[in-house]
Amino acid sequence: SFELTQPPSVSVSPGQTATITCSGDNLGDKYACWYRQKPGQSPVLVIYQDNKRPSGVPERLSGSNSGDTATLTISGTQSLDEADYYCQAWDSSTSGVVFGGGTRLTVL
Amino acid sequence: QMQLVESGGGLVKPGGSLRLTCVASGFTFSASDMSWIRQVPGEGLEWVSYITSYNKMNYGDSVRGRFTISRDNARNSLFLQMNSLRIEDTAVYYCANFQLFGELGGWFDPWGQGTLVTVSS
Numbered sequence: 001s002f003e004l005t006q007p008p009s010v011s012v013s014p015g016q017t018a019t020i021t022c023s024g025d026n027l028g029d030k031y032a033c034w035y036r037q038k039p040g041q042s043p044v045l046v047i048y049q050d051n052k053r054p055s056g057v058p059e060r061l062s063g064s065n066s067g068d069t070a071t072l073t074i075s076g077t078q079s080l081d082e083a084d085y086y087c088q089a090w091d092s093s094t095s096g097v098v099f100g101g102g103t104r105l106t107v108l
Numbered sequence: 109q110m111q112l113v114e115s116g117g118g119l120v121k122p123g124g125s126l127r128l129t130c131v132a133s134g135f136t137f138s139a140s141d142m143s144w145i146r147q148v149p150g151e152g153l154e155w156v157s158y159i160t161s162y163n164k165m166n167y168g169d170s171v172r173g174r175f176t177i178s179r180d181n182a183r184n185s186l187f188l189q190m191n192s193l194r195i196e197d198t199a200v201y202y203c204a205n206f207q208l209f210g211e212l213g214g215w216f217d218p219w220g221q222g223t224l225v226t227v228s229s
Contacts, residue, residue: 033215035153042202043153045217054217086153090213095166097143097155097213 002091004100011106018074020103022087025068032070034063035086037102043086047072074105082107110134110218112203117223124193124227130186130203130220138181141206143216144188146199146225154199157188158206171197193227200224 004024012018022032032050035043045054047063050070060075070089074081087100116128128144143158157167157177165177176189186203200222208214 031209031213031215042219042221044219045215048207048215048217088215090211092211096168097158099153099155102152
């Protein structure tokens with residue numbers, strides 16, 4: 001079955017660039033998207049169709065998707081970026097949806 | 109402004125049933141694909157089910173045969189009938205608008221605030 005793999009945690013210093021990866025077989029052949037979830041809140045879409053930002057999401061957040069890996073990049077990371085980030089894609093073999101296990105971003 | 113409000117969660121015994129409801133506003137519900145996603149407290153997200161605007165449905169392996177998704181366009185409402193509940197079904201259940209683009213996939217936006225389902229004896 002199709003699976004998405006994310007690192008459990010990523011740490012970054014304020015002002016630096018955070019990179020969160022999401023790996024899956026031929027992930028680049030389908031749309032990847034990303035959600036941010038802060039404690040006690042519902043997930044919020046931050047990247048869709050590999051690299052598009054919904055209105056209200058700052059340009060500091062960007063996405064890419066090629067080969068087997070989708071990447072969420074946060075430039076100039078701020079303390080307010082601390083959250084859990086989940087990638088998500090389509091499983092064409094089951095016509096279902098798959099989430100990555102999530103990555104906790106810590107801004108030290 | 110698109111809004112989704114879930115209700116119907118609560119405490120239920122193993123083997124019991126529960127029906128979740130999600131009321132939508134701020135968009136054309138009848139033309140929208142919708143989905144349920146759940147999250148065990150402290151853990152990751154798990155897709156549960158979706159229903160398209162033309163009533164195509166699909167389910168995750170862990171709930172297929174026990175859960176049924178449905179919709180009432182006249183009431184702008186999405187439902188999840190959960191039968192034969194197990195302890196491992198304990199989770200916060202979110203409904204979400206599903207932007208599906210065929211075999212390329214799609215995304216969920218927005219999400220509701222979630223409703224907690226606890227399965228325990």
